[in-house]
Amino acid sequence: MSAAGPRPVSIFDVAKRAGVSHQTVSRVINDAPMVADATRARVKAAIAELGYRPNRSARTLAGGAVRSVTVFTFDTSLYGTAETLRGIEDAASAAGFTVLISVLDPEQAYTEGDILGRLSHDGAPAIVIAHDETTTQTRRILRKAQPGAVVATGDDQLAGEPGAADWLVPLDDRVVAKRATKYLLSMGHRTVHYLAMPGKARRQDGWAEALAEAGIEPPEVVQSGWTIGSAAEAASGLVADTGVTAIMCGNDDLAFGVLHAAHRAGRSIPGDLSVIGCDDSPMAAYHVPGLTTVDLDFRGVGRSAFELLRHKLEGGPEPRPSWRSPELIVRETSGPPHH
Amino acid sequence: MSAAGPRPVSIFDVAKRAGVSHQTVSRVINDAPMVADATRARVKAAIAELGYRPNRSARTLAGGAVRSVTVFTFDTSLYGTAETLRGIEDAASAAGFTVLISVLDPEQAYTEGDILGRLSHDGAPAIVIAHDETTTQTRRILRKAQPGAVVATGDDQLAGEPGAADWLVPLDDRVVAKRATKYLLSMGHRTVHYLAMPGKARRQDGWAEALAEAGIEPPEVVQSGWTIGSAAEAASGLVADTGVTAIMCGNDDLAFGVLHAAHRAGRSIPGDLSVIGCDDSPMAAYHVPGLTTVDLDFRGVGRSAFELLRHKLEGGPEPRPSWRSPELIVRETSGPPHH
């Protein structure tokens, strides 16, 4: 149907060429023991001469070890998800795994069939990058259907999901946002406003918690879209209000939008207004003024997620967590309030 | 090996349940004709009751129509590639295709075997996002091995690659950079410096061409890495030199780095120095000052690449190109030179 040319070389062609059975070839390409060195060499030579490459579909169909991961995410171009994906890729390709991606639309409600149907086959290994409702729901569906072959990044926001340590690589958004908010409060701000990304996210909870612990009634949350532009627009009211002295944003992009709006409104940063982001995207350090934000090691999280998945699949030693913990990075968009 | 539980439901289970042969079920799930409406309904009911989902590996192995694309790219977190990937995804998932990604290391030289071995099977459809040497080489390998199942984005830089229209979705980096450089020249700059991304890219050629046509000897190109930070560092000499009045950058990120360096060096933008980027990434419009750049419709290119691939695979009407053409967007980082 697609490529022309003669039928591609199969395991049998190699076997004939090397004068062995196809099973011996199979053993060689799978690095199985019980093959004499001489035979192994002969088979490898035949493979090289013929340019043989195993067919992955046949392999998975025949029930061999699975060598692919499906990654579920909701937007590959956001900094956080892109970096996590990148971490997964790095680890996966080093381990000889293929990465498949399945992009979910955050606006849409998916049924169990929708999600499972995106897998290449029943029980296919998957990683869910979960930071919003759609992906969290996806994670729940997958874990229910095939608990042994799913891990996720995100935080443990759901009661009734026991033993999370076995399958979750946590990046606790709630704690991160809480810490950032507390920092702002410690600078002397009376309150901190919050610019939220779409969907009910955990960061918002952390912000609210920090205020609650300080005995402050949380001001109304301002909703933004995912883009810088939508943030600039959404924050136009906030920046016009001289009573507002500190804004915490769902992520760095939103913070850049706020900064832009503040600039247009003629407010000085951080004299009139402190702005704080989240993610420490590459731009944060090079923006003028430098954006105060929280460094999140998404790439490390992605890598760890893959390692954990592989551990569940193939056993072996328990991988220990290896991502940097979140760290508040104070730059130039935050400071004590003006008085 | 992975999921526990009973063996997943197969086409035979559905067949038995619906009281038909497995082949009839196959016809139904493939929307083939020659099935009575009543039968079709019965089969669909059985599918729903049993929660049957076809096994993709078995499908491709059995030689059915291929329903996946492998995307080759060299960095999923750069704006241009991320957006192109996004466009491919959008189109692919709308068409029921699975997207696989294969990330290439630009530092590494790949053999034919390396590249072909990343395909799920011989002749698997692929899209190459080619903007550097590694990916261009990958494109060449794939096109040679399986011309009927490969399309690429990038520009037609290689002589001896005939009939490019059949498989290339071009985004002519050379022309884009040339236009931007000419604009800078038209503002009165004596010359334009160039800050380059790693690898020999076409944008640099366009810049050189514009200067050549104006009879200007191109100044030495300054090399940068991919990150904003590396650009800031690489440009430190350039921004310190008051003789430099205009810098064209390989992409927006590099431009942000230059802007940062210029700010630190105390040069005013665009009074002392004009800076121009390329890509129109989301930040460009919201940076202060707004970055002059070229809008490139990567997402549209990705979408078109998929449509073209699908056309090659399944025939049907020739898809017509549907991406916006590049457009220079003048904002606040460019202007006439000071004197």
Added chain:
DNA sequence: ACATCAACCGTGAGCGCTAACATTTGCTCG
């Protein structure tokens, strides 16, 4: 009434590979 022909549906084979088992070979040891 009989051939004709569509429309519909079923049967068998095989895609390329691996798991499980069967078989052969080369040794060691009593």
Added chain:
DNA sequence: CGAGCAAATGTTAGCGCTCACGGTTGATGT
């Protein structure tokens, strides 16, 4: 020197699906 055993290799049966056929029906034409 043959039992006994391990290492090395071969044989068989599928994985779940699609392709290429072959068969069965019922309506149609003459």
